[in-house]
Amino acid sequence: MMVATMSTSIGSASALRAPSSNKRAGRSPRALVCRAQKQDGQARRSVRSAAATMEAPVGEEEGFQNVWRASYEADNESPELTKNWKKTMKVAVTGAAGQISNHLLFMLASGEVFGRDQPIQLQLLGSERSRVALEGVAMELEDSLYPLLREVQLGIDPRQVFADADWALLIGAKPRGPGMERKDLLDINGQIFQEQAQALNEVASRDCKMLVVGNPCNTNALIGMANAPDLPKRNWHALTRLDENRAKCQLALKAGKFYTSVTNCAIWGNHSTTQVPDFVNAKIGGKRVPAVIKDTAWLKEEFTPKVANRGGALIKKWGRSSAASTAVSVADHLRSLYTPTPMNDCFSTAVSTEGNPYGIDEDLVFSMPCRSTGDGDYEVIDDFVIDDWLAAKIKESEAELQKERDCVGHLIPGATRAVCMITEDTMLPGEN
Ligand SMILES: NC(=O)C1=CN([C@@H]2O[C@H](COP(=O)(O)OP(=O)(O)OC[C@H]3O[C@@H](n4cnc5c(N)ncnc54)[C@H](OP(=O)(O)O)[C@@H]3O)[C@@H](O)[C@H]2O)C=CC1
Ligand SMILES: O=C([O-])CC(=O)C(=O)O
Numbered sequence: 313m314m315v316a317t318m319s320t321s322i323g324s325a326s327a328l329r330a331p332s333s334n335k336r337a338g339r340s341p342r343a344l345v346c347r348a349q350k351q352d353g354q355a356r357r358s359v360r361s362a363a364a365t366m367e368a369p370v371g372e373e374e375g376f377q378n379v380w381r382a383s384y385e386a387d388n389e390s391p392e393l394t395k396n397w398k399k400t401m402k403v404a405v406t407g408a409a410g411q412i413s414n415h416l417l418f419m420l421a422s423g424e425v426f427g428r429d430q431p432i433q434l435q436l437l438g439s440e441r442s443r444v445a446l447e448g449v450a451m452e453l454e455d456s457l458y459p460l461l462r463e464v465q466l467g468i469d470p471r472q473v474f475a476d477a478d479w480a481l482l483i484g485a486k487p488r489g490p491g492m493e494r495k496d497l498l499d500i501n502g503q504i505f506q507e508q509a510q511a512l513n514e515v516a517s518r519d520c521k522m523l524v525v526g527n528p529c530n531t532n533a534l535i536g537m538a539n540a541p542d543l544p545k546r547n548w549h550a551l552t553r554l555d556e557n558r559a560k561c562q563l564a565l566k567a568g569k570f571y572t573s574v575t576n577c578a579i580w581g582n583h584s585t586t587q588v589p590d591f592v593n594a595k596i597g598g599k600r601v602p603a604v605i606k607d608t609a610w611l612k613e614e615f616t617p618k619v620a621n622r623g624g625a626l627i628k629k630w631g632r633s634s635a636a637s638t639a640v641s642v643a644d645h646l647r648s649l650y651t652p653t654p655m656n657d658c659f660s661t662a663v664s665t666e667g668n669p670y671g672i673d674e675d676l677v678f679s680m681p682c683r684s685t686g687d688g689d690y691e692v693i694d695d696f697v698i699d700d701w702l703a704a705k706i707k708e709s710e711a712e713l714q715k716e717r718d719c720v721g722h723l724i725p726g727a728t729r730a731v732c733m734i735t736e737d738t739m740l741p742g743e744n
Contacts, residue, residue: 393459400431400462402517404477406508407484408436409445411632412525415639416481421453421461425643426650433463437473437484470511477516481642482508482536485526487633495719495732498528502720505532509539521547521688523645525638529583530662531716533677537664538724550662552587552679554634554641555579558622559589562615563596567604573597578681578696579660581709587679588705589619593696595656612701649690653683658693669694672706676713
């Protein structure tokens with residue numbers, strides 16, 4: 313097959329001599345080779361970074377199309393470094409050229425999320441919009457010299473990028489624009505998650521775990537699980553860990569304690585302004601929050617809305633939504649699943665309500681207090697105290713999610729209702 317070379321943002325012009333062989337032997341362990349191909353009949357291109365050595369690019373034999381591939385070869389020269397490493401984990405990330413990913417990818421590659429003995433392969437999904445930017449992301453990853461980062465793949469087709477993925481971090485989604493109604497956002501982003509879930513269903517690892525970050529994340533995850541019938545429902549998560557972190561910060565500040573003293577702090581419900589940061593069960597220094605912060609009015613009327621509206625407050629100051637703290641919370645979320653949860657503590661994640669012990673509608677993705685044994689899985693904690701205040705607030709968030717579900721009924725196979733009754737009282741944290 314003809315292989316045409318062309319200029320690209322990766323590599324210097326002098327490095328753009330694409331060899332036709334696929335031999336791998338002899339390449340420097342740290343050599344990065346990037347490859348871009350286009351669909352049948354279109355120009356195919358192979359490029360090598362300035363750092364690449366003399367050998368051929370990888371990828372062609374695997375038949376990637378519309379996929380750039382950057383590969384760090386197995387480091388046979390450092391057996392001491394690698395001998396205790398686990399099997400490489402394949403982590404797919406969408407919206408990979410976006411703001412959150414710009415922080416997250418480097419945390420993933422460094423080993424601080426999945427562990428210093430866990431090599432990873434990053435499979436990054438962009439789009440026509442972000443093709444070139446994604447090459448820039450790959451360059452920065454390359455220049456960061458992370459030994460645990462074994463391979464980087466770039467692509468724009470979810471069916472290729474999600475292949476065999478062990479984790480899919482679904483960050484990419486359209487932000488709400490001026491004049492756009494929330495139901496429009498539900499529909500536009502819902503379609504993205506429908507398509508990506510179908511792709512995951514076809515090509516991801518059968519135990520792939522999914523974390524939805526792109527908003528409205530609970531309902532996007534609900535659409536995802538409905539469109540991926542061959543993947544376990546319980547493997548779908550929507551991110552509410554940022555809300556938990558925000559709640560811990562406010563409680564610690566109010567109590568004049570360090571934030572690590574705040575435990576058992578759950579978020580219930582939707583990642584929206586109806587979310588319920590649970591001060592009833594949360595503890596500071598091992599004591600229930602209401603016994604430490606005796607100002608109930610503050611807890612109900614200041615703390616609760618402050619946490620729920622934190623995203624919007626930040627957008628007003630920063631001009632864009634939280635990115636660094638969101639990435640940190642994604643890392644926290646993942647670490648919580650691979651670390652045994654300490655006794656009397658919990659972490660928050662929005663997961664399927666099927667079989668939940670709190671009487672919540674069983675067909676939602678709802679944030680609840682969870683614990684893990686550290687194996688990547690979780691269980692919903694069943695003994696949280698639900699007082700009248702919590703029960704009423706949880707109901708409000710449940711009602712909002714039921715309305716969101718009705719709005720996206722056309723994207724949920726087998727849904728019995730597809731009528732959108734969303735009003736402006738249902739908002740993302742950034743929409744107040
Ligand atoms: N759950 C949570 O706690 C939080 C969730 N979020 C949400 O995370 C998402 C990503 O945020 P952030 O990284 O800051 O956003 P950015 O705008 O920086 O990146 C989002 C990416 O989404 C992709 N995208 C997919 N479809 C579209 C589309 N139709 N129009 C525009 N872009 C699209 C784009 O990538 P490409 O061009 O490659 O397709 C873009 O790079 C947002 O939905 C945001 O609301 C943010 C903070 C907290
Ligand atoms: O509203 C947004 O896009 C940002 C968001 O979710 C948050 O900061 O919690």
